[in-house]
Amino acid sequence: MTDERASGETGGESHQPDDQAAEADDETAEETEDEREDDRLTLADFHDASQEAGRPVLTAAAVARTLEIPSEKARDALADLAGRGDVERLSVETDPVVWYPSELEDLTDRERVVVFPKRREVIVDRPDQFTRAQLSQFAHLADGNGEQGYRYVVRPEDIWQAPHDSFDTLARTMRQALGQRSEALEDWVHSQWDRAHQFRLTTHEEGYTVLEAKSPEIMGNVARQKLDEEHVHAPISDTEDWVREGSEAAIKRLLYEAGYPVQDHRDLESGEDLPIDLEISLRDYQRTWVDRFAEGGEGVFVGPPGSGKTIAAMGAMAHVGGETLVLVPSRDLARQWADAIEEYTSLEPHQIGQYHGGRKQVRPVTIATYQIAGMDRHRSLFDDREWGLVVFDECQHVPSDVYRRSTHLQSRHRLGLSASPIREDDRQTEIFTLVGPPIGTDWEALFEAGFVAEPELEIRYVPWGDEGQRNAYASADGQERYRIAAKNRGKVDDVRYLLSAHPDAKALVFVDYLEQGRDLAAALDVPFLSGETPHHERRRLLEEFRRNERDLLVISRVGDEGIDLPTADLAIVASGLGGSRRQGTQRAGRTMRPAGGALVYVLATRGTREEDFARKQLQHLGRKGMTIREQTVETSGESDGSDADE
Ligand SMILES: Nc1ncnc2c1ncn2[C@@H]1O[C@H](COP(=O)(O)OP(=O)(O)OP(=O)(O)O)[C@@H](O)[C@H]1O
Incomplete structure (x- = not known):
């Protein structure tokens, strides 16, 4: 690999200087023969020589000329340096030989990152795990296939959901991942970051919800244009509105659609206590999912089938420690969930209920089908207990009547699970605003780590x-x-x-x-x-x-x-x-x-x-x-x- 790359990249440059160097060889030799007492060459000397020559690869003659030592000595010294592992030699054709610092191999081996700020794309060839982990914090993998390397795209949503406390930390991640600063991209990211931090919902000490804007202007120009008395009672100040109970979801949706996702910082209710211990240890990426869920109290785990979303969801249940309602698309899945909860948590069978066409058990952890949850007659399911957490499995399928019925559970922790967050309709907005922002992992990394086999x-x-x-x-x-x-x-x-x-x-x-x-x-x-x-x-x-x-x-x-x-x-x-x-x-x-x-x-x-x-x-x-x-x-x-x- 080394030979191929080095000769490929340097072949063109090195021929001509070699010829020149060969001519210069004899003159320099005689003039400088005795001038250097110590002819042991160091890597620093080599760097000096290559800097002076303006090339990273040098013939012995060129080294001799720039360092003003006899070419014979240069050759010996280079061989000595090669023996110490500081330089490598490479035959360009048959002779002469060029020499270059070993560290150059590391340089050429490094991943190359190219940023296209206008398209908001990043192409990386051979990204390592670290770079990929960094990239997935502000971009998503759009193409991991093909000769051109990995293509990452930065969408507004990627920035809105970036797991950073401040733009500065996000910018630091970007610079680390990109190995450079792209001002145009950073400016755009900054503007998206700002958009996502203009509004937040908080809980007033008296218990009601407040919508807070960053400035009176944004409150006046955006929120007060989009929202009316159906959503908010009365202004508390230039930057704060008193939210009508039950309007949280509608507010989030309207502002999201206006391009201003709302940060949800309310004190979420954990419902009736239910201590749950996990009896399986989470994988690192699952732990990261759960941590990110814990920070916001809401979110959607996005991962390929079999990547362990269900297990991670149990981690989220253990974190909340409250009674939990799990909604699933089918009876079979309800049964599987019940079995898995029993197997992997400290909960006893009598604490786990299934609620569907076949059984109607409401217990501290209840797994119900979407079908039944959407029926009028079973509406009480949502109010039967103080659910501290609602889990929407396969949340890309949540029927709208279920969403409608569960909007009042907005004040509780919410977790979605999905293998395919992409929808043809606008359900994506619903998922983002009613359940929570996506929390994902670079799929390729999961394949590579062997957690999921790649078909x-x-x-x-x-x-x-x-x-x-x-x-x-x-x-x-x-x-x-x-x-x-x-x-x-x-x-x-x-x-x-x-x-x-x-x-x-x-x-x-x-x-x-x-x-x-x-x-x-x-x-x-x-x-x-x-x-x-x-x-x-x-x-x-x-x-x-x-x-x-x-x-x-x-x-x-x-x-x-x-x-x-x-x-x-x-x-x-x-x-x-x-x-x-x-x-x-x-x-x-x-x-x-x-x-x-x-x-x-x-x-x-x-x-x-x-x-x-x-x-x-x-x-x-x-x-x-x-x-x-x-x-x-x-x-x-x-x-x-x-x-x-x-
Ligand atoms: N932390 C873990 N330690 C050991 N095994 C695990 C872990 N997490 C998941 N698994 C195993 O991986 C398999 C898939 O996990 P899980 O059912 O949670 O995936 P999933 O993403 O929910 O899949 P699907 O989307 O198909 O429902 C399970 O058989 C489970 O035992």
Whole structure:
């Protein structure tokens, strides 16, 4: 590596000086032969010489000339210096040799950081863990894939949520990470920082909430324009308003939308005491999540599936030490949460309740489904106890009626968990303002540290299985086109091919259309798990898969959410590209459990809109730091697979 880089970077420069130096060699030798008593060369001498020559690499002749010593002595002294490890030698061609300080190797080995202040982007090649940890405090990894290195983007939200006490400490982090000062970027960051520190909610000593502005101007020009008597009672001063009870969430949302996120510094209620001890030690990054949650009393843990958000949430529960309501998307998840809480905390089974279609237990820690929490008749769930903490699992799915119903819990600690904070709609604002700011970790760092295995992803462009479908596609339009492309029979063959290429792998095949699922399952002679599969049957099949008694299942969209899919070695997404990016993340996520080594294949019908969808969806995953490959499948699927469909 050294040779290559050094010769690459210096080759051009060093030839010509060498020739000159060779000419100069003899004259300098004679003139200066006896002038230096001690011909032991030091690294400092070498630096002097290289400074004088204006280059970091020098021939012995050049060293001799600049230091005015005979070239023979220079050569010996350099060899001596090399023996001490202070300089390295490198043959530029065959001869002559150039010499350079060993420390230069460290320099060239260092990560290079390039800042694009206008685009607010930072490109880093080979960032080390430290730099990445620093960068993730004010930017997010947008692209960790490809030759150009890691691309970080700084969004307003990244600054709004930066975990720093002051702009100065944030600026220090930036300078450390960037290794330089970018005034333009710092100015912009400063302005965003200021925006996020103009307003805060505090608790008055008499118990009510106060909205405080940094200056009378900002109060007058922003808050008092956006808010009315529905939100605030009366001004207390030029910079303070008395907030109407229950309007906190609306105020946060309105000001967030105006570009001024509100700092929530209220004294949050911890509800009825409930001492909880964690019986598992948190990983460092989980501890950081919990610490950041503890500072603000609210937040959203963002991490890939399997990164330990649930465990970290228990850390947050232990921190709050109050009765906790956990809201989850499905009954299966409620059961898993209950089991996990029992396993990893000091709580006893009688303290943990589940509240859903099957059971209605309200206990100091209650896990309820969003579905039931959204129903009028179960509204009291929110008031049944003095919840000190509300946890929103998969908080990108929180239905708006649940949000509406839980807004009065704004005065309690709130924690969201999410693997994909990106939404196609404006739910992001809701998450940020109603639950809390995202608290994340650089995903790539988790992959690298081995906490989560990184899947390899391959998009496969599959040809049409038969002409009939191709023609139907050509004459269809809109949704119908997606449906036909999704159900391309050529995919059956490709699924078969992939399974035969990985004979020992435990595989899950995902589909979006029931019909396609049934066909695939029939062709492969395996069960098809869908919304129509009875609950107990679903459980049984998944359990068998988990216990290695099965190695293949076809799963419909129902598998995306709610149920906890077992670890697989191989995931094939046979359709589902009309869905959201979140779905893509979820599906890829299913195979990312710490077991490791999972492969994900996404099938898209060649020459259809599925192709574009696949690219877009996987680009998103690419930004999360995964490696993506594209593959065009050449063979036509007309042989043995086309009879899979009646
Ligand atoms: N601190 C820890 N020490 C040991 N194991 C841990 C720790 N944190 C998490 N794990 C293990 O990693 C696995 C995934 O953890 P967890 O269920 O909390 O992840 P998650 O991010 O909530 O996943 P998902 O998004 O799929 O719900 C679990 O099997 C858990 O036992």
